[in-house]
Structures are given as C-alpha cells and as structure tokens.
Amino acid sequence: MRYGTVDVLHGVDLTARRGEVIALLGPNGAGKTTTIEILEGFRMRSAGDVRVLGVDPGRGDERWRARLGVVLQSWRDHGKWRVRELLAHLGAFYAPYSTDRIPRPWPVDELLDTVGLTAHAGKRVNQLSGGQRRRLDVAVGIVGRPELLFLDEPTVGFDPAARREFHELVHRLADLDDTTILLTTHDLDEAEKLADRILILAGGRIIAEGTPDDLSRRVAGNAEIRWTRDGERFVHSAADATAFLRELFRQYGDGVQELEVRRASLEDAYIALVHEQESGGRAGAAAVWKQGSEA
Numbered sequence: 001m002r003y004g005t006v007d008v009l010h011g012v013d014l015t016a017r018r019g020e021v022i023a024l025l026g027p028n029g030a031g032k033t034t035t036i037e038i039l040e041g042f043r044m045r046s047a048g049d050v051r052v053l054g055v056d057p058g059r060g061d062e063r064w065r066a067r068l069g070v071v072l073q074s075w076r077d078h079g080k081w082r083v084r085e086l087l088a089h090l091g092a093f094y095a096p097y098s099t100d101r102i103p104r105p106w107p108v109d110e111l112l113d114t115v116g117l118t119a120h121a122g123k124r125v126n127q128l129s130g131g132q133r134r135r136l137d138v139a140v141g142i143v144g145r146p147e148l149l150f151l152d153e154p155t156v157g158f159d160p161a162a163r164r165e166f167h168e169l170v171h172r173l174a175d176l177d178d179t180t181i182l183l184t185t186h187d188l189d190e191a192e193k194l195a196d197r198i199l200i201l202a203g204g205r206i207i208a209e210g211t212p213d214d215l216s217r218r219v220a221g222n223a224e225i226r227w228t229r230d231g232e233r234f235v236h237s238a239a240d241a242t243a244f245l246r247e248l249f250r251q252y253g254d255g256v257q258e259l260e261v262r263r264a265s266l267e268d269a270y271i272a273l274v275h276e277q278e279s280g281g282r283a284g285a286a287a288v289w290k291q292g293s294e295a
C-alpha cells in the first residue's frame with residue numbers, strides 16, 4: 001500500500017484459516033488499520049494479490065459483503081436511532097443472504113442479550129455511554145452472522161466485566177460458529193487470551209508471527225526461576241528450565257520451597273521485537289522469528 005510516495009505496507013503476506021482468531025499487533029501507525037481496510041474492500045491496495053472468502057475485495061459484491069462483519073475503530077452515525085430499531089434495520093439487509101447453514105440476520109433480542117444491551121434497547125444511540133456504544137458497534141458487526149469478522153480495537157472503553165464478556169463472545173463465535181476473526185488491539189493480554197495466532201506488524205511489514213506461546217518463548221530464551229531453601233531465597237536464569245529444575249530437585253528434593261518459574265511474557269516479546277525493528281534490526285530478523293523456524 002502506497003499513500004502518495006510513501007509505502008506504508010511492504011509485501012504483507014498472511015493467510016487465515018476458517019475459524020481461526022488472528023490478532024494483528026503493532027505500534028501506532030504500523031499499518032494495521034490500512035491492512036484490514038484493504039481486506040474489507042474499503043481501501044484499494046496499490047499492488048499485490050488479496051483473496052477474502054475467495055474474492056478480490058476490490059471487486060466484492062453485496063453477496064460477498066454480507067458474509068463479512070466489520071467493527072471499525074470509530075463510528076459516529078445513527079445518533080438519533082434507538083438501539084433495537086437500528087439493529088433490526090441493519091439486520092434486514094442481511095435477510096436475502098440467509099442460508100440453511102447460516103440463518104441471517106441474528107434475531108435482535110438474542111443479539112441484544114449476547115452483547116449485554118437488553119436493558120438499553122430502547123435508548124437512542126447518542127444516549128449510550130462509551131462502552132455501551134462500543135457494544136453496539138460489536139452488535140452491528142455481527143448482526144449478519146459473518147463468516148469473517150474484522151474487529152479494529154474492539155474493547156477500547158470496555159470495563160473489565162464487559163471485556164471478559166466480549167472475550168467469551170469471540171470464543172463462542174470462533175468455536176461454535178466457526179467464524180474467522182481478525183482483530184487489532186493494543187492490549188497484549190487480550191491478544192494472548194483470544195488469538196490462535198499473533199502477527200506483529202511494524203514499519204509496514206510482518207516482523208513476527210506465531211502463537212502467543214511461540215512468540216514469548218523465542219524472544220527471551222531464558223526463564224527466571226525463584227525458590228527458597230532453608231529460609232534463603234534463590235534466583236536463577238536458565239535456558240532449559242525443565243532440566244534445571246530436574247537437577248535442583250535431584251539435589252535438594254523437599255528442601256525446595258516456594259518455587260516460581262517465570263517465562264518471558266508476550267509483552268516482553270512484543271517490546272523486544274518492535275524495538276529491534278525500530279532500531280534497524282538484524283538482517284533477516286523476520287525470517288528468524290517466523291513460526292516454524294528455528295530460533
């Protein structure tokens with residue numbers, strides 16, 4: 001993708017499998033929104049090949065669009081509509097695309113319940129709080145029972161309970177309905193909880209990809225091990241924590257108390273990878289960190 005003379009995405013290469021939840025992470029301005037707007041068909045790419053549900057998004061028709069769900073970063077229309085009416089109205093557009101396998105749209109009352117807006121169904125959109133508004137955005141995104149759902153920073157403004165409910169909803173959509181989900185977030189804890197696979201975009205490229213565990217494990221090879229023995233505290237850093245612990249127990253057995261093993265978190269991995277990219281990085285870093293390669 002090129003804006004004017006500036007390339008903001010360079011050879012981004014990704015494939016999503018049906019029912020997979022992919023989190024796209026990256027610093028501000030990395031190109032996450034641009035990437036998903038291209039996939040949604042809202043922005044025409046400057047070059048390259050894209051297929052979404054088998055169709056080039058630049059040429060997708062209404063039938064194709066009805067199979068997608070989109071939750072944008074911000075959405076400021078519809079202030080005077082009431083919540084239930086808005087969802088019923090938007091849902092009606094999907095009715096012609098209902099199939100035996102996927103009945104469309106989602107019945108409004110069920111949907112309101114699913115996103116926790118039943119108590120606010122009669123309110124005007126401009127009377128909702130920020131978090132309730134965001135729940136409505138999610139409802140608008142899924143009213144057509146999408147096969148593929150794009151979520152751009154979906155939980156900004158959610159309280160912790162709403163966030164947890166939303167995470168359950170994403171699991172439900174992916175596990176029960178086989179919905180494929182591509183989400184962007186700056187919340188690494190959220191990415192870790194939701195994503196089957198994480199892609200880190202920085203400087204317009206995918207610099208790392210893998211499961212949350214893969215990424216955490218590959219970045220900082222060493223785990224930190226803490227324990228006490230005879231009231232004394234010990235800390236040790238080991239590349240092979242399992243082998244170290246086996247030896248520790250062989251030597252001291254029941255003497256080892258209050259054991260803790262801490263691996264690098266996804267946040268540690270993210271910060272290290274983005275920092276490396278921003279500071280010029282090593283040649284071929286992307287290849288080193290790709291899933292399936294040797295660290």
Ligand SMILES: Nc1ncnc2c1ncn2[C@@H]1O[C@H](COP(=O)(O)OP(=O)(O)OP(=O)(O)O)[C@@H](O)[C@H]1O
Nearest residue numbers: 003004008026027028029030031032033034035184
């Ligand atoms: N219409 C536009 N014209 C020119 N440049 C643009 C346009 N839209 C985005 N950009 C630039 O493209 C780059 C990628 O922007 P994008 O919004 O995709 O980033 P992002 O990863 O979604 O960021 P954030 O985390 O801040 O939402 C940025 O440098 C941005 O300034």
